[in-house]
Amino acid sequence: MLAMVQRSLTGAVLFIVIGSALIGVSFNLFLIPHQLLSGGISGIAMIVGYFTDMNISLLYFILNLPVLVWGMITIGRKFIILSVISVSLTTWFMQWLPVRPVSQDLIMSSVTGGVLVGLGAGLSMRAGGSTGGFDIIGSILTRKRDFSLGTFLFVMNGFVIVALGYYKQNWDLALYSMLSMFITGKVMDTIHIRHLKVTVFIVTRKKDLLLSKMHKLHRGVTVIQTEGGYMKEPQHMLMTVTTRYELNDLQLLIRQWDAQAFVNVTQTLGVMGLFRRT
Numbered sequence: 001m002l003a004m005v006q007r008s009l010t011g012a013v014l015f016i017v018i019g020s021a022l023i024g025v026s027f028n029l030f031l032i033p034h035q036l037l038s039g040g041i042s043g044i045a046m047i048v049g050y051f052t053d054m055n056i057s058l059l060y061f062i063l064n065l066p067v068l069v070w071g072m073i074t075i076g077r078k079f080i081i082l083s084v085i086s087v088s089l090t091t092w093f094m095q096w097l098p099v100r101p102v103s104q105d106l107i108m109s110s111v112t113g114g115v116l117v118g119l120g121a122g123l124s125m126r127a128g129g130s131t132g133g134f135d136i137i138g139s140i141l142t143r144k145r146d147f148s149l150g151t152f153l154f155v156m157n158g159f160v161i162v163a164l165g166y167y168k169q170n171w172d173l174a175l176y177s178m179l180s181m182f183i184t185g186k187v188m189d190t191i192h193i194r195h196l197k198v199t200v201f202i203v204t205r206k207k208d209l210l211l212s213k214m215h216k217l218h219r220g221v222t223v224i225q226t227e228g229g230y231m232k233e234p235q236h237m238l239m240t241v242t243t244r245y246e247l248n249d250l251q252l253l254i255r256q257w258d259a260q261a262f263v264n265v266t267q268t269l270g271v272m273g274l275f276r277r278t
Contacts, residue, residue, distance in 0.1 A: 024093025082129025118187025
């Protein structure tokens, strides 16, 4: 068990390292050289840096500190430790990488930068952490409501875009930044699927065995007595609602302990009542 936990933690940290590297590359090689913005607190750090010539990577780290403390109080220790690692590594990569444009084309830079930030943030959140800033705020809110994290971040980042256009008096940069943030949100939602719910119906003759194994998934299960329409044999249907993120674990469990079970997975638009959203 300890070895499994260690492997899981190692994998999470590896995802965080890769995600931080992608974000650092996006910032220093695609966005900052053209004075484009990322979203959230990193975007605020960029705006302040553009106007004051302060070090953007240090601003990014300092501005994230109060949000990280809020996450520690609201979400939990593991999440915030991984988030601190992500923010620290991103800061380090931004210090280490030169600020140099890979492309002079603003559209290509905004699109590529948005994709890299989305990949980096998505990997960090998939690992159980975040990249700080609005990601933590969004993670807190998506535990209480069923909505897209990427869409929430895009709406919140609208304020940052308006600030850039107003103070720079350059709405082209603001619109290119909006394009980059929109792509970031879409890529992030592709990777971070914790908010998507599915209902799983499992028709089985091994009810007690599956129930005992599904207990570790910490999801409620409803047991329904059924009868086969053709063979007229008694069996049971187990119904549970879980997330797309956790669906793979459930499917592996069913294949391992009852490969003959009939499984139907349907998309769930929303959930009311008692449901663990963490």
